Amino acid sequence: MRNIWTIAKREYKVFFATPLAYIVMLFILGVIGLILSNAIMQLANNPFGVNQPPDISIVTGPMSFLLVFSIPALTMRLLADEQRMGTLELMLTAPVRDWELIVGKWLGSFLYILTIIGVSLIFPLILNSLITPGIDQQKMLSGYLGIILVSAAFLSIGVAISSMFNNQFAAFFLTLGFLVGLWFLIGIPAQIFSSGSELFNYLNMNSRFHSSLNRGVINLSDLVYFLSITALGLFIGSIVIESRRWR
Amino acid sequence: MKNNSKRFAPIGLILSGLATITMIGVLIVRGFISANLYTALDPELLDQIIIIATAVFIIGLALFSILDPNSVRKFLTGRQIRYGSNSLILLVAFVGILIVLNILAYRYPQRWDVTEDKERSLAPETIQALQKLPEPVNAIAFYSFRVSRESAGQLLEDFRVNSAGNFDYEFMNPDDNPGVTNKFGITGDSKILLQMGENHEIVSISTEQELTGGLIRLLNPDQPTIYFLTGEGEHDIETAGDRSYTDVRQVLENKNYIVKTLNLQAENMIPEDARAVVVAGPMVPFTKESVALIKDYMEAGGSMLVLTNPVFITDLGEEADLLVEYLNSEWGIALNNDIVIDTNSPYSPFSAVGAQYAQHPITEKMQGIAAIFPNTRSITINTENLDVSPTPLVLTIDQSWGETDFEALEQDQIAFDEDLDILGPMILAAAAENTETNSRVVVFGGSSFALDGNFDFAGNADLFVNSVDWAVEQESLIGITKSPPTVRTFNPPGSLQLILTVVSITCIIPLAIIISGTYAWVLRRRRG
Numbered sequence: 001m002r003n004i005w006t007i008a009k010r011e012y013k014v015f016f017a018t019p020l021a022y023i024v025m026l027f028i029l030g031v032i033g034l035i036l037s038n039a040i041m042q043l044a045n046n047p048f049g050v051n052q053p054p055d056i057s058i059v060t061g062p063m064s065f066l067l068v069f070s071i072p073a074l075t076m077r078l079l080a081d082e083q084r085m086g087t088l089e090l091m092l093t094a095p096v097r098d099w100e101l102i103v104g105k106w107l108g109s110f111l112y113i114l115t116i117i118g119v120s121l122i123f124p125l126i127l128n129s130l131i132t133p134g135i136d137q138q139k140m141l142s143g144y145l146g147i148i149l150v151s152a153a154f155l156s157i158g159v160a161i162s163s164m165f166n167n168q169f170a171a172f173f174l175t176l177g178f179l180v181g182l183w184f185l186i187g188i189p190a191q192i193f194s195s196g197s198e199l200f201n202y203l204n205m206n207s208r209f210h211s212s213l214n215r216g217v218i219n220l221s222d223l224v225y226f227l228s229i230t231a232l233g234l235f236i237g238s239i240v241i242e243s244r245r246w247r
Numbered sequence: 248m249k250n251n252s253k254r255f256a257p258i259g260l261i262l263s264g265l266a267t268i269t270m271i272g273v274l275i276v277r278g279f280i281s282a283n284l285y286t287a288l289d290p291e292l293l294d295q296i297i298i299i300a301t302a303v304f305i306i307g308l309a310l311f312s313i314l315d316p317n318s319v320r321k322f323l324t325g326r327q328i329r330y331g332s333n334s335l336i337l338l339v340a341f342v343g344i345l346i347v348l349n350i351l352a353y354r355y356p357q358r359w360d361v362t363e364d365k366e367r368s369l370a371p372e373t374i375q376a377l378q379k380l381p382e383p384v385n386a387i388a389f390y391s392f393r394v395s396r397e398s399a400g401q402l403l404e405d406f407r408v409n410s411a412g413n414f415d416y417e418f419m420n421p422d423d424n425p426g427v428t429n430k431f432g433i434t435g436d437s438k439i440l441l442q443m444g445e446n447h448e449i450v451s452i453s454t455e456q457e458l459t460g461g462l463i464r465l466l467n468p469d470q471p472t473i474y475f476l477t478g479e480g481e482h483d484i485e486t487a488g489d490r491s492y493t494d495v496r497q498v499l500e501n502k503n504y505i506v507k508t509l510n511l512q513a514e515n516m517i518p519e520d521a522r523a524v525v526v527a528g529p530m531v532p533f534t535k536e537s538v539a540l541i542k543d544y545m546e547a548g549g550s551m552l553v554l555t556n557p558v559f560i561t562d563l564g565e566e567a568d569l570l571v572e573y574l575n576s577e578w579g580i581a582l583n584n585d586i587v588i589d590t591n592s593p594y595s596p597f598s599a600v601g602a603q604y605a606q607h608p609i610t611e612k613m614q615g616i617a618a619i620f621p622n623t624r625s626i627t628i629n630t631e632n633l634d635v636s637p638t639p640l641v642l643t644i645d646q647s648w649g650e651t652d653f654e655a656l657e658q659d660q661i662a663f664d665e666d667l668d669i670l671g672p673m674i675l676a677a678a679a680e681n682t683e684t685n686s687r688v689v690v691f692g693g694s695s696f697a698l699d700g701n702f703d704f705a706g707n708a709d710l711f712v713n714s715v716d717w718a719v720e721q722e723s724l725i726g727i728t729k730s731p732p733t734v735r736t737f738n739p740p741g742s743l744q745l746i747l748t749v750v751s752i753t754c755i756i757p758l759a760i761i762i763s764g765t766y767a768w769v770l771r772r773r774r775g
Contacts, residue, residue, distance in 0.1 A: 016767055017767060017771055019764055019768055021764075022760055022761070022763060022764030022767070023764075025760050026757055026760045026761065026764075029756050029757065029760065030753075030756075030757045030760075033752040033753050033756055033757065034753060036752055037748070037749040037752045037753050040740075040745070040748060040749065040752075041745075041749065043737045043739065044739045044740060044745050053735050053736065053737035055735075119756070122756065123752070126748060126751075126752065130737060130738055130740060130748075131735050131736065131737055131738065132735065132736050132738055133733065133735070134735075135735070136362055136363045136364075136733075136735075137363070138361040138362060138363055139361065139362045139363070141361065142361045142362075199279055201400070202349075202353065207397065211397065211401060215362075215367055216360060216361050216362035216366070216367055217358060217359070217360050217361070217362075217367045218358070218359045218361060219356065219357070219358050219359075220352050220355075220356060220357035220358070221349070221352040221353050221356060223352075224348055224349055224351075224352035225349060225352070228345040228348060228349055231341075231345065232341070232342065232345055235338070235341050236338070239334050239337065239338060242334065243330070243331070243334060245330075
């Protein structure tokens with residue numbers, strides 16, 4: 001555990017030493033800020049006030065969309081860079097287990113995403129102050145739980161793919177392709193084919209987030225699904241790193 | 248010759264690889280079939296594919312071994328096969344565990360609606376209907392690929408989860424199944440067929456209300472007929488308008504009632520199939536003949552809902568209201584000549600809030616849900632007639648009163664007068680049952696609470712529908728719709744606050760990130 005924590009802390013610090021971390025943070029929080037302020041302006045300028053005030057999904061909805069494009073940029077260098085620079089071999093000689101290395105790398109990036117999520121809590125706070133009797137806070141917690149689970153799953157996929165490549169860009173594009181597939185494309189066959197639609201619907205991450213967690217509903221199958229994807233990503237990453245020892 | 252044959256060896260590996268991928272695919276599909284996640288069009292085809300893929304796999308490996316025997320020997324004795332197979336077994340085992348966990352979570356769903364108003368949960372009425380299913384109900388949702396199945400799928404899934412195994416569903420493309428659609432008379436897209444034994448019902452709109460209505464119709468093939476009287480200026484149930492009861496009609500039809508209108512002066516009779524008669528806000532008095540017809544009908548065991556109005560907002564004037572007199576003399580329910588004033592009402596002093604409910608089948612599930620009664624008169628109960636048992640259903644708070652000074656009201660002077668007015672709590676609705684004839688009556692002091700504009704408000708719809716259910720002795724159908732959601736309103740900020748909010752969201756946060764990023768970058772450069 002100590003090894004994992006040491007690697008995670010180091011990774012977290014490295015994030016904040018690179019401009020990419022700030023660009024991603026600026027991208028996510030800036031876009032959500034623009035969407036939210038636009039909604040507030042529209043409501044404030046509506047003399048009749050008949051519009052339904054926005055709920056937490058105005059923050060968590062766009063955030064999930066932006067994570068699809070941001071996380072590949074964050075995970076692309078995690079292991080691919082270490083392999084390219086040859087530092088991975090150095091790490092493998094240290095008294096660190098392969099899975100500890102993978103989980104540590106994932107945890108560092110997860111803590112970074114949690115930091116962004118933490119800063120983004122300012123948006124619901126602002127919304128809460130503008131709405132009587134305040135926003136639905138339990139729904140907010142559910143939406144944020146969804147964002148945390150989606151981030152964890154996305155990051156583990158990114159870490160697994162990054163462990164397979166020496167080239168950051170190859171890792172970036174493959175992770176992006178995977179996430180776009182899981183988020184946007186996997187639901188399409190469910191609409192096209194009558195048989196097997198349940199399977200595609202089950203695998204559809206987008207619908208799992210938007211139809212349940214982001215609407216204040218927590219399904220056990222959603223939790224199991226997101227945690228399974230996270231665990232599978234980390235397991236594949238560990239196997240890939242382990243395979244370097246005997247390849 | 249040897250070198251030449253080695254060149255073609257990878258073909259064998261490619262064949263085996265393709266066969267392996269096919270076999271894994273088929274095995275996964277079979278796993279999903281056994282977990283009911285997938286319905287195969289031709290299950291036998293899968294077995295044939297497995298046999299062919301196995302044969303191709305073996306032939307591929309044999310081909311490779313024949314064409315490149317040295318590589319096979321090296322591979323089998325090398326360490327890659329040893330470690331690689333370990334990793335593969337671990338991976339397969341891990342994926343297997345995850346698949347099992349996911350299948351279990353799918354087969355035994357657990358769902359928590361964490362919204363404050365439980366807005367994503369089915370109404371107790373729906374759950375009650377689902378849990379009362381005497382035999383399995385199968386729903387077929389006829390959805391083509393042109394329309395989204397998402398919301399219907401969620402709703403049907405919620406029904407399945409709450410049905411204790413008695414409700415299941417499937418989607419069917421109506422374009423691919425003309426035989427089924429013709430058999431059940433399904434026309435158009437997005438229709439849901441509910442089947443229970445020999446009976447079936449078709450639901451046109453995939454909302455919880457419609458689907459529950461369909462289930463209730465399926466559970467109660469008997470369709471009681473209710474007559475809404477016309478001819479005395481009652482609320483219109485056919486065409487929407489300010490004084491209409493079209494929502495009432497819609498909800499009753501959804502609950503399997505046949506709703507008709509009846510003009511007593513024209514027909515001079517109450518049909519035999521009338522399970523209940525509704526008098527919805529008459530503006531002029533009933534004739535002596537009409538009241539006699541009603542009286543005869545009630546003595547024969549009929550049921551009636553009477554929704555009156557304060558006299559001063561009707562055209563009754565000084566004329567005697569024979570129906571009101573009948574209710575007083577025969578049923579012990581006296582309608583007072585006043586209008587209920589509720590100064591604590593959040594809407595208007597004339598919109599009394601029904602704050603307390605009596606213990607009665609109509610109201611027993613409504614505790615905690617207020618109903619609003621605009622323009623209503625109060626009711627007094629007389630318990631002298633031993634054959635009937637009148638019960639107050641809805642009462643206001645203690646501070647309300649029955650205002651009788653209508654002249655003062657016209658001059659907007661609302662004040663309680665000890666000598667003239669009656670102090671609350673005021674009875675706004677009452678029900679009575681004649682134990683001899685089994686006839687039932689429900690009386691409301693006002694009719695505005697069930698108008699289209701007020702029907703969906705708080706407990707209004709439930710109160711009306713529960714009253715009808717009780718009157719026609721369909722208590723088993725009495726339920727309740729969802730409690731009203733919390734009304735959230737946007738507080739428009741002042742100009743300064745608006746500017747500060749927008750600037751902090753769009754400028755201060757991004758600026759703080761840019762400054763932190765630049766600082767970290769400069770620091771890193773200085774450190775080299």
